[in-house]
Amino acid sequence: MQFIRHTLLILTRDLRVEFRNKSLLLSMVIFALLFQVLLQISFDAKTEAMQELAPGVLWLPIILAAMLGFSKYGSVEKENDAFAGILISPIDKGSLYLGKLIGNNLFVLIVIATSAPTFFLFLKQPFPNSIGLLIVTLLLGSWGFVAIGVFFSTLAQSSSITELLVPIMIFPLAVPLFLACIQLTEMALFPSIGLGQSIWLLLLIAYNILFTIIPLFLFDLLLEV
Amino acid sequence: MRLDQISLSRDDKQVLHDINMEWKRGETIALIGANGAGKSSLLKVLATLWKPSSGKLIYPDNTIKQWQKNLGVVFPDSFLYDALTAIENLEFYQKLYGGSDRKRLDSLLQAVRLADVATEKVGTFSKGMRQRLSIARALTHYPSYLLLDEPFDGLDVSSRDIVQNLLLQLKEQKTGYILVSHNLDDAMHLCERALLIDNGEITAESRCTQEAFPSFVEQYHSVLKENNHAVY
């Protein structure tokens, strides 16, 4: 109960600060749209070729906008060393993780909500084959990526590791997630025999559970002195 | 609270050597020392922000969480969020410690004379205002131990008086604190005991009484002189 209260406390504080500044969410959304357009222009391809490229064109702007979020979302805590104030407080640090995870994910979902429709607007084949699968993939994929991103960027912040290392840490670890997202998106966008769909979904779910549960329990241990 | 043979290294440099000290509940201690002596570092260890590289901290209730709960800190960094208002900042920190008592926050703001700017963003505050708010922030959860790292830094004369009176009040209510200050008069008036720290070691200790304190002051000055010789 206390855990949930602290999670909400962190979440509402972050959201309040971010919505007051507005700049982060806005730049994430604009960045994703811009990048989306850029990709569409540079791959101005025939429909057949697009089949190979489309999942990447959909995901890359989202992933990079999310990366933008990881480094900036926590930066309020850097001014006046407020992060130290959290570290020395008696809360279970797992709630810090969960609060940040939910907040970051909310931002990424907003990015998706604007960037995915634009994607279809530009794409020559306007309707996905299976909208349900697409939505599930987008939800699971973004949650998993944000989970691993928040985990490592918050840890890096607490151990004064430079922000530059964060992408280098999380991209290789997220390879299975990327592959699963790309595959499932391809299946969702275009008619296919749906081979291996359940295996990819399973991988995605396993990945999500792993990177949500493990940090939740480890965070207190890892952040304690 | 007891410190047993605490040593601390930062970046290949040993900052604290074998510190032994005891901090009883309600006791007020002044920590005196030259710049770079290790005062702030010692407070960071006490605040559980830094882990000592060797030695043991013996917490009064044996658990670190309980210790964190009973502790309030005022550090040179204010821990405040610039985008939030004064009252929102206090509210956040109070909830972080499990409380929610608006009256307490109002009375604290009153006490540090910030009641009329309670709903303004901290980003617009001056240094002295931040410092006062930071002190209020440390007190929201009625801590029984306080760490004060140069709390008078940046305060004008009248704010100084306010904070001094606040500390005396706390002392009366048996809230213990460790005060780091470069002002020996403050140390003498606000604390019961003074420790001299030099190069990461506690080299002298004294009661803050008219009889005992002068020799402590002398020792402090001789340390400062020595340091100056080392520089030139």
Place this chain on the structure above:
Amino acid sequence: MLHKLMSPLQLALTAITGILIFIQLYMAFFYAPTEKYMGHVQRIMYFHVPSAFVSFAAFGIVFGAGIMYLTTKNKKWDHLALASAEIGVLFTTFVLFSGSLWARPVWNAWWVWDDPRLVTSLILWFIYIAYLLIRASVKGQDRLRKFAAVFGIIGFLDVPLVYFSVKWWRTIHPKVIDEQGAHMPPEMAQTLFFSVIAFLFLFVTMLGYRYVLEGQKEKMYELKQSSRKG
């Protein structure tokens, strides 16, 4: 003097490794027959495959030592993890190099995305480069060490996920690579087996040296501390 720096065990191990590697070289270049289709290029296998074994063992040790460090907080485990990761990266680099040298004449490309083992090695290489970069910023602070340990553990757990996802990713497209080595002449199999053993010895020896070095660094650091204090 020498016996102070090296334990007899380490000396013996070094000697044995030297002999084993010597024999391994002989076997790889002279004992094993030349492969019918690929020719001499195939001999790369006697270095490529053992290196892959070593890198995997190395990262396994990073994983195990990380767990041990987190549970015991004994810095020795941390030193072992660092030593092992460095050697692991070295051998993974070699795996990637020898892999593309092999691929060039055989598959007619320096790099193929179809071989899950090769791709996994590449991702592995990136993961442990990141590990070493994290380590580079560790300066005697326990929080950083802990962080590195966690990263090493998660990185290792991630490896099977990477492997299978790359495999599924490729097998969905109808392109299959035939598994070489299914019908190897006995001389080849023997050489390969021996090479793996020899390389593992090489690894253990290197690990020993690197580990001792790390311990000495720490001791030196402590000596410096105590001399400054005195």
